[in-house]
Amino acid sequence: MSTARDVIFQRIAKAKGASTPEAAHIAYATIERNYQSAPSLDRAPIIHLLEDRLREYDAHVYRVTESNVGEQVKQILAARNIQRVLVPDGLPESWLQGAIFEIDNQQSALGLNDYTAVLTTATLAIAETGTIVLQNAPGQGRRAITLIPDYHLCILRTTQVVETVVEAMRLLEPTKHLPTTFFSGPSATADIEMTRIKGVHGPRFVDVILVTDEIL
Amino acid sequence: MNVALFITCYNDTLFPSTGKAVVQVLERLGHTVTFPAGQTCCGQMHWNTGYQIEALPLLPRFVAQFEHAEAVVVPSSSCVAMMRDHYPMMAERIAAEGEDKTLPERVAKLLPRIWEFSEFLTKKLGITDVGAYYPHRVTYHASCHGLRGLGLGDGPLSLLKSVRGLELVEISNLEQCCGFGGTFAIKNAEVSSAMLAEKTQAVLNTGAEQCTACDNSCLMHIEGALHRQRTGVGTKHIAEILAHTEADAAAEANNPVEVTV
């Protein structure tokens, strides 16, 4: 008896003729990709654009130099009255000020639910869409830690900011096998009368610290 | 220019005044109009309703009637869209069936010379002022085939704006279908009527006396409801507005408008 797999492949071949990897490869190269793939803005306006987009999503955005990151973290956490923060492995010690920082030890989801805040860095950010890209990498950790706590403080260098989605996808190419999460603002829904409501299941509050170590 | 008029089957039968207006405008602009007598239908109704086999023979017939024309003018955007969207493929199909191998090439040569009436004026002749006078408040309905099929854009509006005395008022849901859709209006009469209700409401909101368009099919639909509701608002094909002159207005002033019961 032929398997479901065999049957489906036979049906596909019958439907359109069987293809070969070579034929697919040759045809693939002819696909037109004439959309914008390079930035259209200078660096300074790109960073401004990201800030605007993040603020549209109700994130607070702070711009500091490298040496002031720790102080900024301290101030933000104090203002939000947060004493205990979950962090992944791999963050600079100097950033972790003003609270108790507990490194993720692969606790269960239930364990993660005890944390109200998480602090991470990110792989890159996309100005045009206000998107921050997280991957399973040092400083960012596994996906669950930026999901369950209600508050996410994300620290990002301005050199990690690109203007367009296409640039971002190309920068991510070498790490495309990693678990990757694009987030654009806090979790949201518009399922009730198309009214955008922030904060359903993911973090409801997101703040971003932009570290300016490039000359803008 | 020598212009062959393709009146279309429904304008021929139901809206001869539109054809007369087209002739009037073109002749006023100094062009010679001919009417190939063997013309009937472009095949749209059959093709769009699923009767492809019935529509196919109408193509070689159309081509034979019009292929020697310098320009073909059609006062119906849906018929022109039918030709542009489907004739090349229909011709290929007829050729593939071995019936007429020359048809695809003949269709390819003919299509660039086929113009929707307003498009012929604005794009081919490059004029917007055709010397018309029509002292009424008018709103323009963009038919789907004119808007999306032919990409008429602001062409018809620029023609109307150049009509002396005409007050153009914009409709709110310009891009929305009136619900005609050929046999759709009968097969899905209830939904079609609901769509039409939105459209006629928008027409009435403009306070216009007349609703115009490049397609009598939409206008027949819109007028059907406007008349049923006794709104006192009428419809008129754009050619009939563009054909209208000061002399017509003077004649009308001497002959009171007939009363409808």
Add this chain to the structure above:
Amino acid sequence: MSRVPLDPRTAPSFQTAAKVLLGDAQLRKNVRHATDVIQNKRRRLVEEKHDWQQMRESGRQIRAHALQHLDIYLAEFERNFTAAGGHIHWARDAAEAQRIVIDLVKQTGTSEVIKIKSMTTEEIQLNNALEAAGVHAFETDLAELIIQLGEDQPSHIVVPALHKNRSQVREIFRKKMNLPNLGETPQDLAEAARQFLREKFLRVPVAISGANFLIAETGGVCIVESEGNGRMCLTLPETLISVVGIEKVLPSWQDLEPLIQLLPRSATGERMNPYNSLWTGVHPGDGPTNMHIVLLDNGRTDVLADHEGRQTLQCIRCGACQNACPVYRQTGGHAYGSVYAGPIGAILTPQLMHMEHSQSLPYASSLCGACYEVCPVKINIPEVLIHLRNKVVEQNGWYAPESLAMKAVAQAFLSEKRFRAAQRLGRIAESPLVKKRKQNKLQVLGQEEAQTPGWIGWLPGLLGGWTDTRDLQAMPKETFRDWWEKRNEKGSNRT
């Protein structure tokens, strides 16, 4: 709680269902409001992308290419996803997919699963099958939760509960979540959903999803969502089972460049949806350790076999055609008798059903072209509708009454003589129906031009649909060609 799913095999015809829904004022108001909001947001965000048309064209080419070489890319995806620690299952039809999922769930020993919104699982009626097998599925998308708790049906592929307003949602939640004092702002309702589901996310060990894209090159999966319920389901449970149509595969990572931009702008009118999740198989220490993908045919290979219909499979399920469709906007989604409503449903459902059911769907369109205009991958929906109408006509046979009439008219169009005879015949046939105009006595006699024809207020049989709400102008006495002939006989160039 089980509900009767939308099933094209048992659904009434579009016309019949639409008639009922048109009478539901609340539903029509809700649908119009929601589609207006999304359409306006979409329009703004599409206009700000100057390369939108280039992206659309790339999107179209990528999707068409993937279908043209579907066998190659499915095999590549299977290889890479398996190498990354996942398991692939193949399902020829809905029943087989249901069996596979039920077996996988049973193997884990759980009787509860959490679900991400998935039209594919709605298509195969998975929830009812699970329930029958003793497994309860919790829908976690807010809209799907509303549908599930309200024992309702999805009416839109992106916003399945858009036919419900806040008061209706509040009533459902009050009753089913036992929250007598629940407020009615959307915030209150979203908060209720957050509380209701949080415990389930943390506890239930199996999640079921669909997928937006599969990536052959990496064995990757992409799911886009807004609420974070997707991320919860994708990362917290031990087992993840994704049911995915075979057409969802993309060749490479770079193909996401346009598609991941086209989708959110078209679907919800956002520059980017709040969350995109991408992963490749099992990642130790991050997410489910037991990962399964059920690749579903269920009629898709039949669509693929139809040269004209094939482009239907390019669809990326953004719902833009539904929001733009003036027919959908009147009736909402339930009239289409399938989880795939609106223009895409009108072409997808009949094809998935081998054209045996849903014969009314290809006619549920005025062919206005709004769907094609907004489609992010340029599916020429009107063209496919016309193609399917042709199939319906063929299936109904040559002796159906409509067919005979259409043939007769076509015959008339083949000769000028016959056409003129038909025009005369039409005038005679309609004459008893025409309410004659009384001529104004003041009218100048001999002015033939002024004799506008009368009106028809009633038509018999099928044509009566027209005159239920519309009058019809009677045929004028003189056709254009008669006038033209007379004018030329006079040898004058007067008009």
